[in-house]
Amino acid sequence: MKKKNQSPLLERSMGGLTSVIAALICIVVGLVLGLLFLLILDAQHAWKDGFVPIIQAGFRNVGNETLAKVGMNWMTVGQEIVEAAPLIMCGLSVAFAFKTGLFNIGAAGQYTLGAFGGMYSAIILHLPWWACLLVATLFGALWGAIPGLFKAFLNINEVITSIMFNWIGLYAVNTIIYGRGSGAMFNLKKAETYAIKEVSPQSVIPSKIFGWDMFQTFKYGSISIAIFLAILVAIVILIVLNKTTFGYELKACGSNAQAAKYAGINEKRSIVLSMVIAGALAGFGAGLYYLAGGAQWNPQDSTVLPSAGFDGISVALLASLNPIGCIFSGLFISHLSTGGAQMTQVYFPGEIADVVSGIIIYLCAFSSLFKGKVMGWLKGGKKAKEGQAQ
Amino acid sequence: MTLLIKYTLIYGIVLMLVALGACFSEHSGIINIAMEGIMVIGGVFGLLVLVMLPAGTSSFMKVLISICTAAAAGVVYSALLAFASINLKADQTIGGTALNLLATALALVLVKRYNNTMSGGTGTQSPKLSFVNSDFIFNIGPITVNVFLFVGLALLVIAIVVLYRTRFGMRLMACGEHPQAADSVGINVYRMRWCGVLISGFLGGIGGLAYIVPAVQVWNFESGVTGMGFLAIAVMIFGQWKPGRIFLAAMFFAVFKALANIYDSTFLTALNLTKEVYNMMPFIASMIILAFTSKNSRAPKAEGVPYDKGQR
Incomplete structure (x- = not known):
């Protein structure tokens, strides 16, 4: 079971993967908290006028046909x-x-x-x-x-x-x-x-x-x-x-x-x-x-x-x-x-985006904490697979 | 001259309160770079409560309620730093910076939201909050003073007594110097650090309100508290983490800060310098002073290092 001679490349790519996963966790949690904040401010409009535009952002107008006719639909992108x-x-x-x-x-x-x-x-x-x-x-x-x-x-x-x-x-x-x-x-x-x-x-x-x-x-x-x-x-x-x-x-x-x-x-x-x-x-x-x-x-x-x-x-x-x-x-x-x-x-001032990114950095400050967890989880998963193969 | 004294007292008390807060936090071992953010939060909640109080409220109650709100908001906000840096052992500087960024954004959202509601939901997006500060200020002879002068001086005395004359203060400082030793004699380091950070939130919150209320009648929250929280940290370093010296250092810096407000009504106009130059002065002064005093710094030894019970 104990295989210490993992290739350094694999080790490094796994480190990279954990970082990406940790960042994604920060983003998702930040967005969820942002949504909660929107709901507290104005529950009625939180989804359609608040959260959806934040997620779509610059891509909001890409499918807009009126703008597409004059070729302006990619402008915000x-x-x-x-x-x-x-x-x-x-x-x-x-x-x-x-x-x-x-x-x-x-x-x-x-x-x-x-x-x-x-x-x-x-x-x-x-x-x-x-x-x-x-x-x-x-x-x-x-x-x-x-x-x-x-x-x-x-x-x-x-x-x-x-x-x-x-x-x-x-x-x-x-x-x-x-x-x-x-x-x-x-x-x-x-x-x-x-x-x-x-x-x-x-x-x-x-x-x-x-x-x-x-x-x-x-x-x-x-x-x-x-x-x-x-x-x-x-x-x-x-x-x-x-x-x-x-x-x-x-x-x-x-x-x-x-x-x-x-x-x-x-x-x-x-x-x-x-x-x-x-x-x-x-x-x-x-x-x-x-x-x-x-x-x-x-x-x-x-x-x-x-x-x-x-x-x-x-x-x-x-x-x-x-x-x-x-x-x-x-x-x-x-x-x-x-x-x-x-x-x-x-309904919502644009600074809410700054609130979300503020929450995301706050989470990033202790992301090393769950980076370790993710790493362990990845390795654990691999080990289990190896065990099955044997 | 009376104007200079007035503004020096305003800014001096603010810098002192916030620097005392940072000092408690650092003595417990946590670098609190979020003082700026805590000030913003204290200021915005204190002000919002002040403008929302019913018109018939007596001035004493207005002052009391808004100060208490500012302090409470500061405490709650600083708890975020305490949680991240003590329980989760996060990097204290990053955590503090995140809170600074978050505070300005939060304040702007709340103020714009409030202005929008007040104007009947027409979408007014002003970042400026107007308020009446007459309940906070009064005259003693020719000099205008504000309640924060007395609040601040009282808190200074309390801070000195607590830090040097009580068991709590001694234990707090032990946690910032050598937490392992403190733990070995039965002090709960985590709890002490939590106390240190929460006290800094309390003082920082009041400091934020004290900065905004006495000097003006309308505040633009886009600029947060214009770097006062960071200046206060320089004051704390200059004051060598000792409350008495912090008071003197704060007054010294406040003179520079006050000059920016009054230069155009004094002989200084003859120098023909712009307002920005005066705005720069406290920052330049703090850099020069730090350059000369940093060699014999008496910073708490364990500050910035997360305490891990299992570590030797």
């Missing part, structure tokens, strides 16, 4: 894809830092700075889109470096530092963009930054890839190849973390800084580099979103941090920190928040 790209990137940012033992709650601030860098290079400098993305990435990396430096050299918990610098970054960006109403990027008429599409068309991320114009399919204004760039980065991060010495060093520092130091790894450098990369990923995500041409920054909403940064935490945890998993969980969180907006708003 396009919206989901556009909003998924920054979520995937923020998820990667949080997941990367987590893998190296750091909790990057500062993705929101790095995202803010990235957005600023991207918009500045587009609106003021009129750079081509790839250069704008690069600037966004650099700004994010810079803002990520700060908590890294504080952690490495002053031993201050990165959670506190990143939260403080979230707010500092937000206020700084707002005051620079707004500039008392006369900021160079600020469009006084619309009370937001100038639309990149109008002032600098070459800075907008293209929507054509290999001859396929995504806009023709989805008819959603800011659809672009951003989603593919995000997927590409996810693959790169997977390779860096699992197949390179550099990634191994970073992970070693995360699991035991003392041991890593003893093994000759410069742990201070590793901490700073992890945070720089995490910040760069969040900044890149902001670039993907703001350079797609659909979104402008409103500096007078100066008390709200961009939610993508915090949703990134949900994305990363739901994916069990796996970079490829982040792609799927990013799409899912985007699906959920689009669904929130699809509810009949007279």
Whole structure:
């Protein structure tokens, strides 16, 4: 009965399977609790005007014949894809830092700075889109470096530092963009930054890839190849973390800084580099979103941090920190928040989607608990089968 | 000047209450990063009860009921953190972050829902809640103060006595320093940690209401409590986990926070800085101070580590 020589590949794929099952359990329980919440708020409309739209989300209009005639029935699906790209990137940012033992709650601030860098290079400098993305990435990396430096050299918990610098970054960006109403990027008429599409068309991320114009399919204004760039980065991060010495060093520092130091790894450098990369990923995500041409920054909403940064935490945890998993969980969180907006708003505010995703992360916090159970259950099932075969 | 004192007292008491809450939780061994969320929940429930009380209610009852509601809401909400981090041994930082996100979303749903009902179900989706705060504030000479000043000072004294002069306080701190040793002399570590977290919910809930009510008449819940919960955690670290020092640290930070409210009516206008710069100040100040004080940190030794009875 006792067979210890299971192949490592099988073991690993089973680990992956348990993570997927655990994530699905979190999602289902989260949705059920969300439904309960809807029932408490307004039992009469909970199902048809609340729960069904959340589940259908962007796909709600796909079968709508009136919209299909004008080719607009895939529009909200396009919206989901556009909003998924920054979520995937923020998820990667949080997941990367987590893998190296750091909790990057500062993705929101790095995202803010990235957005600023991207918009500045587009609106003021009129750079081509790839250069704008690069600037966004650099700004994010810079803002990520700060908590890294504080952690490495002053031993201050990165959670506190990143939260403080979230707010500092937000206020700084707002005051620079707004500039008392006369900021160079600020469009006084619309009370937001100038639309990149109008002032600098070459800075907008293209929507054509290999001859396929995504806009023709989805008819959603800011659809672009951003989603593919995000997927590409996810693959790169997977390779860096699992197949390179550099990634191994970073992970070693995360699991035991003392041991890593003893093994000759410069742990201070590793901490700073992890945070720089995490910040760069969040900044890149902001670039993907703001350079797609659909979104402008409103500096007078100066008390709200961009939610993508915090949703990134949900994305990363739901994916069990796996970079490829982040792609799927990013799409899912985007699906959920689009669904929130699809509810009949007279009965239910869209934030109910945020409540559901909040519940899901809360469950993710102790998902390792039932991950063990699922693992045992999977193994138990296998053993029983083996027993039968014998 | 009187304005500066007024706002410093408002924010100082808020930061102190919340930092004291975090301090109880950390002394029991649980990092409570959910203080921000607890404040939001305390604030939103306290306010909703305040605006829904019948018009004839006496001001004393209004104040008492809304504060009690805020405290109770904070306690209930913090129980979620306690359950996850003590019984299920979840990662305390992740659990706390989840509760922070959940709190803002919940508050928005409730406030929008309330506004919608008040306007007769027309679908008004305002995240802003208006209320009357006149029952909470009164004048002593030239300075406007609010009830939370007295509530806060009373709670500070109680906190000091409980933490240092009672068996409960000593046991609580033992659980944060060395839970195994505490367990070996018959202290129920799980129960002590539950108490620590629930006390932090109680103080955080009141703190949330104390932040929103005295200063304004309308609050936009989209911004939660604008990072005050996190500032309070910095105050607690700066105060070295000691109630007396926390009080002083809170007042120090509050001056910076108050400047953002009053800079345009003082000589500071000559400096020609924007409101955002003043809003940044408490955060920058806290980073500088943390940079200098972190080396000799006196954090409870076992904080952040889930207690497992079977572990040696």
